[in-house]
Every structure is written in structure tokens, then in C-alpha cells.
Amino acid sequence: MTEEPLLKMRGVKLEGRSDEKWNPIINGVDLTLARGEVLGLIGESGAGKSTLGLAAMGYTRDGVRISDGSVEFDGIDLLKASAAVKRELLGKRIAYVAQSAAASFNPAHKLMDQHCEGPVQHGVMGRAESEQDGIELYRKLRLPNPEQIGFRYPHQVSGGQLQRCMTAMAMSCRPDLIIFDEPTTALDVTTQIEVLASIRDIVEQFNTAAIYITHDLAVVAQMADRIKVLLKGDEVETADTRTMLSAPTQEYTKSLWAVRSFERPLKPAVLTSAVPVVSVQNVDASYGIVPVLHDVSFDMYEGRTVAVVGESGSGKSTAARCITGLLPPKMGQILVDGQVMPADYRKRSKDQLRQVQMIYQMADTALNPRMSIGQIIARPVEFYLGLKGAEKRKKVDALLEQIELEPTEYYNRLPSELSGGQKQRIGIARALAAEPKFIICDEVTSALDQLVAEGILRLLARLQDQLSLSYMFITHDLATVKAIADEVVVMKDGRVVEQGPKQEMFQPPHHPYTDLLLSSVPEMDPDWLTNLLEERGVDNIGDAAVGKM
Amino acid sequence: MGSVLKIILQRLALGFLTLLIVSVVIFTAVNLLPGDFAQSILGQGATPEAVASIRADLGLDQPPVTRYFQWLGGALQGDLGTSFAQANFASFTGTDSGATTVAQQIAPRFQNTMFLAMVTAAIAVPFAITLGILAALYRNTVFDRATNIFTLTSISSPEFFLAYILILFLAVLNPIFPSLSNIFEGMPFSERLEKSMLPALTLTLVVTAHMMRMTRAAIINLLASPYIEMARLKGLSPMRVIVKHALPNALAPIINVIALNLAYLITGVVVVEVVFVYPGIGQLFVDSVKIRDIPIVQACCLIFATAFILLNLTADIMSILSNPRLRHPK
Structure with missing residues (x-):
């Protein structure tokens, strides 16, 4: 290949400002991208992926600076270019697709107005032409009702559709390069497929580098x-996708690949005579007048x-809110150990409250930032078990040991001094402190790295x-289900559509x-999406997911 | 649109309720004022009989609750009563020319005040918002700091001081505008405008700071939002990013501050009126308090309260309408 690369980043160093000083985010990364090539940038949160992606556009967020290195786009040095020169490139030749389309579309303007803004302002097309082109792009991205959808406001369009509208907007000037920053992370698996397929198609069609x-x-x-692959601001390795998947050379990459191997052994079937710890029976619930649950029943042993x-x-x-009594059901009942629980948590006794505990998705917001770990x-411990003084301290220490945190080291720390995983461990200890039989885990791992x-x-x-x-383990991640579940309950639109032991659920029919x-969960196989689309028939991906729209 | 209409009707009902409560407060407060009209009009020669007769004439001997409901009933039908001063004057001269009603007395003054408020608003609102946008655009530059210092200085100075400074520079040293704003009915619009210019400019200096600083703050508040970042990454000019992308989403707080300042222009401009001898409602109000002309005082208070409530209501409704989620439900 003798062709000059489209994007050439050399020794790029980025620093972020916190605590009155500049701390390194990216320590000198090289990146080369040919025309029409798609480069995947992966790493855990905090690895500096997004910051590096934005730096490829010559852009930094407030409090971040590029301290060294060069970014050359098609022969133009973006770090030395004037603001006006960069504005001429941004949107027109380099475009950006953000993680949350709902937050990145301006709520005050219609989608089409935002779509046409780039082409019109950059003088690529007139408004009418750009509008026609927008409708054409919406059609290519298989958006429903492409003629009309652009004339709606962002809040009137679903998340998956918005994400495709944003891809269309990025395409509006036919750029040479698009930065996709976690475009499907916030979407459900079935929606994700459509967006992935659309993005891949259109990038191929226009030979856009990404x-x-x-x-x-x-x-x-x-x-x-x-x-x-990035790790804490350093490049771990770079390779062709197939090579990387089949033969990673670095330990870190191998460990990323290995995560999905955790799986619990199967347990024997539940005795028919056993009394479920928690039983949800024919529960209907609604928020105000909007019904949310319809005749939901399942047991937990x-x-x-x-x-x-x-x-x-x-x-x-x-469903979890009904079990805890935070949302009293309209109909049906919750049984714990065969005993009917009062619907409203205010009417439950301390002992009834103690039996059901919760661990939350966002450990950040679930822990009081002003209280030390010990106090939390x-x-x-004090409220449910009535322990005081030395006994209380002994119990807290024992709990900290159970969650594998050294009591003397962590007792007096504040939540802000812990990492995300440690905070989630504190959430677990707090639930255990009540000595419950049953714990609801609400998406407890979805905010964490693998x-x-x-x-x-x-x-x-x-x-x-x-x-x-x-455990009642609420999740949308089927890999997690595979890893730890004994039984699976599948819900859709407030109804239980299927339930049974895990081994049955992962077997057809x-x-x-x-x-x-199940078929929408991406697999490591690089041909997975292609095969799946062929299987489903490209034209009816939309139809397959119609049920949820 | 149904939900918006419902919200507006709710706000209107609440506004009316507030007005009712305010009327009780006004009536009580005015009745708590020491001294009464009969005493102050008769002065030192007040005999108990004369006082009693005037009080009976004016209905002041009735119990307060009866008087409140008479007043409220009248006010609801648009009859704000008769000015004590005028009624008295008529009975003294014996030529009962039909006592001037409060409404007749207040109307021209109120029109003058509204005229001044509108002239001021027409200058101050665009001026303040433009300054706020520019300050947000060039934030933390010399321009931003100078604007802040200028507006903060003008809001911190007493109004009469600003008024005299303007008179000095724009009427005495450079005779551009007249220093006295003695406008009267039937005056042509252009002349009226010219005579109102100095008080309007003084008030502009007073109200600009709030509106400008809120515009700046509300816009800067949004600059970290993902959609602003997206607008920048689309290569739009900084001015367009602020005016087209930040401003429409920053309208609600700005509208509220504008409404508060407009309400101030109607109700709080006595000092400026006095300095420029401008015949507005503020002067009438103060004069009436001096002679305990209760019907006028009460009517003025009621008008002020209504203006406040209406303007805030309008601001609420406009803030609601500035939210596309409410204008265009799913």
C-alpha cells in the first residue's frame, strides 16, 4: 500500500486536569487509518478511548489538553491548524457519532433541521437538496417512515432510531472519516443489531473510514x-480483527477474551415440595394510570x-419494586417463605423488611457520599440486628472481610475514595448486613468493566x-445470565413470556x-452479524424487532 | 396541546387565588396605617363632630369586614371606589360635579407608567440579551469582565444618582434630551418618546444587569451539554452554536428574570418618576399614602399585585411553551 493514510496520529499525549494539576490520560499513542478502513478502539472505562477519538478530530473537552504528538488528517496538521480551518473540516470531512443520541441531538430543533445544518453551513448542499438527501439516508439506514421521521423532535423518536438519525447526520456531508463513540452502548440488544447493521452498511457503501x-x-x-486495544492510556496491541480474536499476543488482551468463560455448575432441580423463598403471584402494577405489569408470576428458591x-x-x-413494597401491586400478592407480605413497605414489620434487600445498579448514587464505609x-447492622458498640464494629469488620476488603484499611474511607467495583462491594456488604434470605440485584454489573x-x-x-x-438478578446482559443463573424469567412489555431452568432456556425451542x-447477543465470531443478517433476511431486521417498537 | 392548555388554566386559577389573598393583605395593611383621612384633612381644627361626620360620609364608620367586601365586590365589577380627596373637595365647594372615581384618576397615570415601562423594555431587553450572549461567547475575556463591571456598577448605584448623571451628560452638557418629562394627554407620540427617553435610559441601566447576567449564566450552563459538543463537532461557528443551539434551551430562566424586571418597571419606579417629574402611577401612589386616600392606595396596590401576577404567569406560560417536549407531545 503506497497510498498516503487518511489519518496519522503520532506519539499523541493527552492530559486531563484534576486536583490542580495535569494528569496523563494517553501516554503517546500512534494511530494510522487508511481511507475506507474501520479501526476498532477498545478498552475499559478510563482507558482514554473517547478522549483519543476526539483528539483524532483535533478536539479536546474542557479540562483536557494535547500535550505532545501530532494529528495529521489528509496532510493537514490538526494541532497546528487555526480554529477556522478546523471548523471547515469538522462536520464536512470528519464527523462524530456520540454515545447517547438522545443527549446529543438538540431538544429544541427538529431532526431534519439539525441534519441539514452541516451541509448548508459548510456550503455542500442547499437546504432542499440536503433534505432530499436526508430522506434518502434515512431510507438507506432502514428507518421506518423515512419521509416523515426527520420532521419530528428528538424526544418523539426512540433511542435506536435516534442513533441511526445521528449516523445519517454524520453522513450528511459525506465525510472521509467518522468517529463512532460507543454508538450502541445505551441500546438494547435487539435494537443494537439494527444500528450495527445500518452503520456497517452505510460505511461500506460510501467507503468512509471510521x-x-x-x-x-x-x-x-x-x-x-x-x-x-488500549489500557490506562497505553496501547496494548494492534492487529487485524481475525488475528486479534484468534491469536492475541498480550496477556491483557487474553484476559479480556477469557472473561466470558465464567460459568457456574448446574444445580439439581428444585424439589417439588420446597417452599419458595419469594413467590410473586399474579401481580399487576401501574405507575399512575399507566399499566406496567400484567399478571406476573414467578418463584425463587x-x-x-x-x-x-x-x-x-x-x-x-x-417487578423488583413490587417485591420490596416500594410500589404496591394493583392486584396479586408477594409471598415470603409462604407468608403473604403487606403490599406497602410502610406496613411491613422490621423483620419482614430485613428479609428482602437490594443492591443497585449505580453504586455511585446508592451510597451516601458523606458517610464513611463503616457508617454505611x-x-x-444497628437498625435490623440492634447491635451497638464493639459488637457492631465486629459485625462490620466481618462483613468487610466477607466482601474481600481489609477492614482496617477501608473502615474510615469515603465512597469517593473507592473504585467502581469496590463501591459495588460495599453495596453488597450493606445488603448482607441485614442478614437477608433474598437479595435483589438490579443490573449490578452493567456499569462495571468486564x-x-x-x-x-x-x-x-x-x-x-x-x-x-x-438472588433475583435483573439484567439485560445474557452473558451474565449464562454465567450465574439457575432459572431464567424472560419479560416483555410487562408480561412474563417464558420461564424455566437455564439449561432449557438456552436450548431451542x-x-x-x-x-x-438470544440470537441478538453479539458473539466474538467476526462473521456473526453477517450470518445472522443472512439468516433473518436483511430486509426484515426491522420486522423482526417490530414487536418492541 | 391539551396538556399545555390544562397547565395554563391551572396557573390562571392559581393566579386569581393569589390575587384574592393579596387583596386581603392590602386591605388589612392599609387599615393598619396610623391616622385616617378625616384627621389628616381637617388638620389641627378637627373637632370630634367634624371627624365623625366625614367618617360617616365616607363609610369609614362601618366594620372592616363589611368595608372589605364592599370594596372587593366593587373591584370585581371594575368599580374601585371614589377618591376621598376628590369627594371631599366636591362637598366643600358645594358644586357636586360628580366625584372623580378612582379609576378615572388612576387611568391616565397608569397609561403613562405603562408607556415608560414599554419604552424601557424595548430598549433594555434586547440590549441585555445581546450583551449576555456576547459575554457568554467571549466569556472570561476583557469584554466579559467589562460588561459585568458596567452592569453591576449601574445596578449598585442609587437610581437618583444614575438619573442625575444622565441628566448631566445628556441634558446639561450635551442637550440631547429634555431633563423634565412633563408629558400630558394628547401629546404626539414622538414628543412623548423624546421626553420619556431619560427616565427610560435610567431604568434600562437599573434592569439590564439581572437580565444580562442570567442570559450569560443560562447559556454557559448549557455549554457542557452533549448537544453543544455535537454542534461544535459539526464545525459550526461559535456564534451559531450559542444563538442557535444554546439559547433556545436557555430561554426558561431568562424569561423569568425578564418578567421580574418588567414587573419592577411597573411597580417600583417612584424615585425615577420624582426625579424627572414624570406623571406616573408611582407618584400618585406616594401622594395618596401621604394624605391617607385609602381607595387610591388600595387600587394602586391591587394594580401592582395584578401586574406582578400577570407578568409571572406570562413568564411561566412562555417557559412552558419554550419546551418542545410540551409543545409537541409524543
Whole structure:
């Protein structure tokens, strides 16, 4: 290949400002991108992927600076170019697709107005021409009702559709390079497929080069020609996608690939005579007048994990709120150990409250930032068990040991001094402090990186074995389900569509929705998406997911 | 649109309720004022009989609750009563020319005040918003700091001081505008405008700071949003990013501050009126308090309260309408 590369980044160093000083984010990374090539950029959160992606556009966020290196786009040095020269390139020749389309579209303007803004301002096309082109792009991206959708406001369009509108907007000036910054992370698996397929198609069609940033290996395997792995601001390795997947050379890369191997052994079937720890019976619930749950029933047994899966809005978390009594059901009842629980948590006794505990998705917001770790865990110890003084301290220390954190080191720390995984461990200790039988884990690993998430899953599994706990594990991630569930409940639109032991659920035949959900989970195989689309028939991806729209 | 209409009707009902409560407060407060009209009009020669007769004439001997409901009932029908001063004057001269009603007395003054407020608003609102946008665009530059210092200085100075400074520079040293704003009915618009210019400029200096600083703050607040970053990454000019992408989303707080300042222009401009001898409602109000002309005082208070409530209501409604989620439900 003698052709000059489209993008050439050499020894790029980025620094972020915090605590009154500049700290390194990226320590000298090289990146070369040929015309029409798609490079996958992967790494854990905090690896500096997004910052590097933006630096490829010569752009830094407030509080970030490029301290060294060069960024050359088609022979133009972006770091030395004037603001006006960069503005001429941005949007026109280099475009950006952000993680959250809902936040990145201006809520005050219609989609088409925002779509046409780039071409009109850059003088690429007139308004009318750009509008026609927009409709054409919407059609290519298989958006429903392409003639009309552009004339709606962002809040009137669903997340998956918005993400495709944003891809269309990035394409509006037919740029040479698009930076995709985690474009499908916020989407459900079934929606993700459509967006991935659309993006891949259109990038191929216009021969656009792209940098595809994500933390999801399976996703990047579908999208990229080449993969670059980042770890804490350093490049780990770069290789052709197939080579990288089949023969990673670095330990870190291998460990990323290995995460998905964690799986608990199967447990024997539940005795028919056993009384479920928690039983949800024919529950209907609504928020105000909007019905959310319809006739939901499932049982959870001692020492077992029930994974409740479904897309956002399927009623998973609402079911948990009914069990805790935060949202009293309209109909039906909740039984704990065969006893009917009062619907409203205010009417439950302290002992009834103690039996059901919760661990939350965002450990950041679930821990009081002003309280020390010791205080956070001691509160339920005192409230539920009535322990005081030295006894209380002993119990808290024991709990900290259970979650594998050294008591003397962590007792007086504040949540802000802990990492994401450690905070989630504190959340677990707080739930354990009440000595419950049953814990609801609401997407507890979805905000964590894969390696950290695996640690949490292993900890939860060990605690379950030691204490015979039963878990209700709410998740949208089927890999997690595979790893730890004993039974699976699939929910959709507030109804249970299928339930049963895990080994049955992952074997056909399925309810068609379960099938769609299962087949939509990206796999490491780089041909997975292509094969799947062929299987489903390219033209009806939209149809396959129509059920949820 | 149904939900917007419902919200507006709710706000209107709430506004009316507030006005009712305010009327009780006004009536009570005015009745708590020491001294009464009969005492102050008769002065030192007040005999108990004369006082009693005037009080009976004016209905001041009735119990307060009865008087409140008479007043409220009248006000609801648009009859704000008769000015004590005028009624008294008529009975003294014996030529009962039909006592001037409060409404007749207040109307021209109120029109003058509204005229001044509108002239000021027409200058101040665009001026303040433009300054705010420019300050946000060139934030932390010399221009931004100078604008802040200028507006903060003008809001911190007493109004009469600003007024005299303007008179000095624009009427005495450079006779551009007249220093006295003695406008009267039937005056042609252009002359009226010219005579109102100095008070309007003084008030502009007073109200600009709030509106400008809120515009600046509301815009800067949004500059970290993902959609602003997206606008920048589309290669749009900084001016376009701010005016087209930040401003429409920053309208709600700006509208509220504008409404508060407009309400101030209607209700709080006594000092400026006095300095420029401008015949507005503020002067009438102060004069009436001096002689305990209760019907006028009460009517002025009620008008001020209504202006406040209406302007805030308008601001609320406009803030709601500035939100596309409410204008265009799913």
C-alpha cells in the first residue's frame, strides 16, 4: 500500500486536569487509518478511548489538553491548524457519532433541521437538496417512515432510531472519516443489531473510514477491520480483527477474551415440595394510570439465582419494586417463605423488611457520599440486628472481610475514595448486613468493566454458596445470565413470556421473543452479524424487532 | 396541546387565588396605617363632630369586614371606589360635579407608567440579551469582565444618582434630551418618546444587569451539554452554536428574570418618576399614602399585585411553551 493514510496520529499525549494539576490520560499513542478502513478502539472505562477519538478530530473537552504528538488528517496538521480551518473540516470531512443520541441531538430543533445544518453551513448542499438527501439516508439506514421521521423532535423518536438519525447526520456531508463513540452502548440488544447493521452498511457503501470506539469485544469484532486495544492510556496491541480474536499476543488482551468463560455448575432441580423463598403471584402494577405489569408470576428458591431478563421498559425493575413494597401491586400478592407480605413497605414489620434487600445498579448514587464505609454498613447492622458498640464494629469488620476488603484499611474511607467495583462491594456488604434470605440485584454489573464485573459475579456466587442466599438478578446482559443463573424469567412489555431452568432456556425451542433476544447477543465470531443478517433476511431486521417498537 | 392548555388554566386559577389573598393583605395593611383621612384633612381644627361626620360620609364608620367586601365586590365589577380627596373637595365647594372615581384618576397615570415601562423594555431587553450572549461567547475575556463591571456598577448605584448623571451628560452638557418629562394627554407620540427617553435610559441601566447576567449564566450552563459538543463537532461557528443551539434551551430562566424586571418597571419606579417629574402611577401612589386616600392606595396596590401576577404567569406560560417536549407531545 503506497497510498498516503487518511489519518496519522503520532506519539499523541493527552492530559486531563484534576486536583490542580495535569494528569496523563494517553501516554503517546500512534494511530494510522487508511481511507475506507474501520479501526476498532477498545478498552475499559478510563482507558482514554473517547478522549483519543476526539483528539483524532483535533478536539479536546474542557479540562483536557494535547500535550505532545501530532494529528495529521489528509496532510493537514490538526494541532497546528487555526480554529477556522478546523471548523471547515469538522462536520464536512470528519464527523462524530456520540454515545447517547438522545443527549446529543438538540431538544429544541427538529431532526431534519439539525441534519441539514452541516451541509448548508459548510456550503455542500442547499437546504432542499440536503433534505432530499436526508430522506434518502434515512431510507438507506432502514428507518421506518423515512419521509416523515426527520420532521419530528428528538424526544418523539426512540433511542435506536435516534442513533441511526445521528449516523445519517454524520453522513450528511459525506465525510472521509467518522468517529463512532460507543454508538450502541445505551441500546438494547435487539435494537443494537439494527444500528450495527445500518452503520456497517452505510460505511461500506460510501467507503468512509471510521474509528469505532467501544468496550464490547463482540461488537467491535463485527464492525472493525483492525482492532487497537488500549489500557490506562497505553496501547496494548494492534492487529487485524481475525488475528486479534484468534491469536492475541498480550496477556491483557487474553484476559479480556477469557472473561466470558465464567460459568457456574448446574444445580439439581428444585424439589417439588420446597417452599419458595419469594413467590410473586399474579401481580399487576401501574405507575399512575399507566399499566406496567400484567399478571406476573414467578418463584425463587433458597440458594438459587433467578435471572430476570428483558429490554428496557419490559418491567424487570418494576417487578423488583413490587417485591420490596416500594410500589404496591394493583392486584396479586408477594409471598415470603409462604407468608403473604403487606403490599406497602410502610406496613411491613422490621423483620419482614430485613428479609428482602437490594443492591443497585449505580453504586455511585446508592451510597451516601458523606458517610464513611463503616457508617454505611453499620447502619443496617444497628437498625435490623440492634447491635451497638464493639459488637457492631465486629459485625462490620466481618462483613468487610466477607466482601474481600481489609477492614482496617477501608473502615474510615469515603465512597469517593473507592473504585467502581469496590463501591459495588460495599453495596453488597450493606445488603448482607441485614442478614437477608433474598437479595435483589438490579443490573449490578452493567456499569462495571468486564473484568471487575466478573469479580463481583464470583463474589456473589461464593456468598450464595456460603449463606444459601437466593438472588433475583435483573439484567439485560445474557452473558451474565449464562454465567450465574439457575432459572431464567424472560419479560416483555410487562408480561412474563417464558420461564424455566437455564439449561432449557438456552436450548431451542424458544418463545419467538426469547429467540430474538438470544440470537441478538453479539458473539466474538467476526462473521456473526453477517450470518445472522443472512439468516433473518436483511430486509426484515426491522420486522423482526417490530414487536418492541 | 391539551396538556399545555390544562397547565395554563391551572396557573390562571392559581393566579386569581393569589390575587384574592393579596387583596386581603392590602386591605388589612392599609387599615393598619396610623391616622385616617378625616384627621389628616381637617388638620389641627378637627373637632370630634367634624371627624365623625366625614367618617360617616365616607363609610369609614362601618366594620372592616363589611368595608372589605364592599370594596372587593366593587373591584370585581371594575368599580374601585371614589377618591376621598376628590369627594371631599366636591362637598366643600358645594358644586357636586360628580366625584372623580378612582379609576378615572388612576387611568391616565397608569397609561403613562405603562408607556415608560414599554419604552424601557424595548430598549433594555434586547440590549441585555445581546450583551449576555456576547459575554457568554467571549466569556472570561476583557469584554466579559467589562460588561459585568458596567452592569453591576449601574445596578449598585442609587437610581437618583444614575438619573442625575444622565441628566448631566445628556441634558446639561450635551442637550440631547429634555431633563423634565412633563408629558400630558394628547401629546404626539414622538414628543412623548423624546421626553420619556431619560427616565427610560435610567431604568434600562437599573434592569439590564439581572437580565444580562442570567442570559450569560443560562447559556454557559448549557455549554457542557452533549448537544453543544455535537454542534461544535459539526464545525459550526461559535456564534451559531450559542444563538442557535444554546439559547433556545436557555430561554426558561431568562424569561423569568425578564418578567421580574418588567414587573419592577411597573411597580417600583417612584424615585425615577420624582426625579424627572414624570406623571406616573408611582407618584400618585406616594401622594395618596401621604394624605391617607385609602381607595387610591388600595387600587394602586391591587394594580401592582395584578401586574406582578400577570407578568409571572406570562413568564411561566412562555417557559412552558419554550419546551418542545410540551409543545409537541409524543
